[in-house]
Amino acid sequence: MIETIVIVTIITASALYWVRRLVPASQGIFWRGSADMLRAVHAPRALRERATQRAQRADKLPSGCGACTKCGDGGGCH
Amino acid sequence: MSVLNAALVGNPNCGKTALFNLLTGSRQKVANYAGVTVERKVGRLTTPGGLSVRLLDLPGAYSLVATSPDEAVTRDVCAGTYRGEPAPELLVCVVDATNLRLHLRFALEVRQMGRPMILVLNMIDAAKRQGIAIDMPRLAAEFGAPVVTAVGIRRDGGRDLLRALDLPPPPPPPAMPSGSDFHAEARRILADCVTRPSRLGMALEERLDRWFLHPVWGVVILFALMFVMFQAVFSWAQPVMDLLDAGTAALGQAVGTILPDGPLRSLIVDGVIAGAGSVVVFLPQILILFLWILALEESGYLPRAAFLLDRVMATAGLSGRSFIPLLSSFACAVPGIMATRTIQNPRDRMITILIAPLMTCSARLPVYTLLIAAFVPERRIAGLFNLHGLVLFTLYMAGILSALVVARVLKNRDRQEEHPLLLELPAYRLPNPRDLALGLKQRAVIFLSRVGTIIVTVSVLLWALASFPAAPAGAAGPAIEWSLAGRIGHWMLHVMAPIGFNWQICVSLIPGLAAREVAVSALATVYSLGATDGDAANQLLPLLSAHWSLGTALSLLAWYIFAPQCFSTLAVIRRETGSWRMVGITAGYLFAMAYGAAFIVWRAALLLGWGSNP
Numbered sequence: 295m296i297e298t299i300v301i302v303t304i305i306t307a308s309a310l311y312w313v314r315r316l317v318p319a320s321q322g323i324f325w326r327g328s329a330d331m332l333r334a335v336h337a338p339r340a341l342r343e344r345a346t347q348r349a350q351r352a353d354k355l356p357s358g359c360g361a362c363t364k365c366g367d368g369g370g371c372h
Numbered sequence: 373m374s375v376l377n378a379a380l381v382g383n384p385n386c387g388k389t390a391l392f393n394l395l396t397g398s399r400q401k402v403a404n405y406a407g408v409t410v411e412r413k414v415g416r417l418t419t420p421g422g423l424s425v426r427l428l429d430l431p432g433a434y435s436l437v438a439t440s441p442d443e444a445v446t447r448d449v450c451a452g453t454y455r456g457e458p459a460p461e462l463l464v465c466v467v468d469a470t471n472l473r474l475h476l477r478f479a480l481e482v483r484q485m486g487r488p489m490i491l492v493l494n495m496i497d498a499a500k501r502q503g504i505a506i507d508m509p510r511l512a513a514e515f516g517a518p519v520v521t522a523v524g525i526r527r528d529g530g531r532d533l534l535r536a537l538d539l540p541p542p543p544p545p546p547a548m549p550s551g552s553d554f555h556a557e558a559r560r561i562l563a564d565c566v567t568r569p570s571r572l573g574m575a576l577e578e579r580l581d582r583w584f585l586h587p588v589w590g591v592v593i594l595f596a597l598m599f600v601m602f603q604a605v606f607s608w609a610q611p612v613m614d615l616l617d618a619g620t621a622a623l624g625q626a627v628g629t630i631l632p633d634g635p636l637r638s639l640i641v642d643g644v645i646a647g648a649g650s651v652v653v654f655l656p657q658i659l660i661l662f663l664w665i666l667a668l669e670e671s672g673y674l675p676r677a678a679f680l681l682d683r684v685m686a687t688a689g690l691s692g693r694s695f696i697p698l699l700s701s702f703a704c705a706v707p708g709i710m711a712t713r714t715i716q717n718p719r720d721r722m723i724t725i726l727i728a729p730l731m732t733c734s735a736r737l738p739v740y741t742l743l744i745a746a747f748v749p750e751r752r753i754a755g756l757f758n759l760h761g762l763v764l765f766t767l768y769m770a771g772i773l774s775a776l777v778v779a780r781v782l783k784n785r786d787r788q789e790e791h792p793l794l795l796e797l798p799a800y801r802l803p804n805p806r807d808l809a810l811g812l813k814q815r816a817v818i819f820l821s822r823v824g825t826i827i828v829t830v831s832v833l834l835w836a837l838a839s840f841p842a843a844p845a846g847a848a849g850p851a852i853e854w855s856l857a858g859r860i861g862h863w864m865l866h867v868m869a870p871i872g873f874n875w876q877i878c879v880s881l882i883p884g885l886a887a888r889e890v891a892v893s894a895l896a897t898v899y900s901l902g903a904t905d906g907d908a909a910n911q912l913l914p915l916l917s918a919h920w921s922l923g924t925a926l927s928l929l930a931w932y933i934f935a936p937q938c939f940s941t942l943a944v945i946r947r948e949t950g951s952w953r954m955v956g957i958t959a960g961y962l963f964a965m966a967y968g969a970a971f972i973v974w975r976a977a978l979l980l981g982w983g984s985n986p
Contacts, residue, residue, distance in 0.1 A: 297634060297636045305833065308832040
């Protein structure tokens with residue numbers, strides 16, 4: 295059981311890493327969902343506000359392909 | 373606390389970025405040729421007096437009448453019309469103290485903008501060594517703005533500038549009447565304030581240029597340098613690569629004995645260690661390649677090579693100005709494509725962007741060296757040359773020649789008048805060991821962070837795709853054949869079998885979209901999962917030698933000369949051209965050339981009897 299949880303966690307983390315790289319704006323969906331969920335379960339206000347702030351920040355991110363940054367750092371891209 | 377908004381401006385290669393790095397602690401790329409910085413960079417610093425400064429490093433420009441996209445950035449920022457960037461409150465105009473005649477002209481043009489400015493005489497140490505004497509108070513009076521000296525490559529080289537920043541901003545310098553001749557004014561100021569020695573000091577440089585710029589010997593020297601570079605990539609790196617290889621294998625075995633048999637052990641050993649380990653071993657080769665490139669960049673040789681190859685580039689319809697972006701593409705096509713902003717002719721710029729992915733980027737090096745080591749015998753030619761290095765040199769040349777042919781074809785479609793090459797040749801400089809070490813450290817960090825992020829995560833995802841769903845009970849053959857990755861690979865075979873690829877190669881090409889070298893880690897993961905106990909489970913090289921025909925290896929090498937798959941390259945083409953059509957054209961023609969070349973190589977290999985497994 296623990297082995298399965300560890301494997302699923304590693305695979306999910308890797309998948310999220312790529313979703314975040316390829317579609318940065320998708321973070322907005324994640325954090326908005328988290329904020330809604332925290333509100334629904336009456337989580338502490340600090341947590342809810344934090345998730346809402348993250349969602350707002352993520353909404354300002356570029357929407358993926360062609361929006362990459364750090365390209366100019368001496369080939370330090372991707 | 374108030375923040376001063378200042379911008380570094382000046383001619384290309386006057387040392388703005390070196391000064392920017394010194395003042396802000398940044399690590400932006402510097403090199404001894406014009407056009408390294410093509411977009412604005414922002415850094416922050418606090419002066420000894422406690423003033424907070426937001427410093428912009430702008431692309432070098434010869435004139436504010438911009439003729440290329442990078443010069444347009446400088447013009448717009450200085451004029452305060454650049455979107456999202458407030459007008460600078462202070463212009464820090466950097467000039468090369470050894471080349472004041474050219475650089476002072478641009479400083480006078482900047483002065484016309486009527487903004488507060490400071491004139492920085494950079495490389496003052498080199499000017500003193502050359503015997504150039506500058507009457508600073510007189511220069512400040514003639515120019516109408518404070519003048520300070522700096523040495524951008526010395527730790528305390530920005531001290532005078534920091535002191536000047538602490539003073540209240542100077543009033544805007546007086547402007548010249550419109551229509552004034554900046555060249556004549558620069559000459560007048562220099563005659564009043566600068567004393568130059570006789571030309572004896574230039575003799576060595578001129579002697580060197582007589583060889584390096586010679587139409588025959590210059591080309592011979594250039595090819596010799598490139599040839600030795602590829603020999604070194606193989607010969608010097610081998611001992612360290614063997615160590616890393618042994619270390620990776622030992623780590624895999626150690627983890628394998630600690631963890632109990634099961635999916636977690638498979639994930640760590642077959643996925644992460646086999647995948648990432650197979651790429652990490654190429655670090656020494658990549659560092660040796662970059663050691664050469666960095667040394668050439670620092671020495672001032674590269675613009676001379678561009679000048680030398682102008683005639684060769686002209687046969688392809690391009691100018692030597694395309695040489696530096698194409699050369700940058702040997703590291704990675706992304707900065708190479710961005711460096712095309714220095715090209716004035718829009719058509720030439722587009723064509724250079726289109727052919728930049730054909731230059732062999734460092735991400736292809738692991739694929740090349742893996743296949744060369746597996747299929748080309750280790751042999752010396754004439755007791756001098758390493759056959760591996762020779763094959764690598766040939767692959768790089770194949771990329772260059774393909775690029776020239778493509779450029780010629782594209783240029784023929786739209787003939788325009790040729791633009792003569794005007795190029796500033798920097799002074800020769802011995803590469804600074806500290807700068808080389810820093811550059812190599814930066815490359816190593818970039819490479820290892822790619823391994824730690826892109827390659828590890830892709831290996832994990834590929835392991836999942838190659839492990840699930842599990843084979844049904846009683847199924848024959850390796851379980852990976854039943855997995856999702858196995859099925860995708862077999863489905864892709866319909867398209868790829870005519871060029872000699874097997875399903876494992878097909879699977880590795882998909883994660884190779886993230887970065888080309890990921891194909892190596894993907895092959896390692898796929899073969900590791902499909903390996904039987906009799907195979908050397910974590911050793912990719914003997915596995916490939918045993919399972920692939922020579923024809924398949926040659927076909928894959930031919931594919932990788934064109935290697936259409938790289939998301940980042942396509943993304944930066946979209947950003948630089950603002951056109952999805954260009955992205956489609958690039959991906960389409962690269963894929964067609966890769967497929968065509970691999971098809972021809974595979975068919976030729978079949979005719980020669982190289983198509984069957986050993």
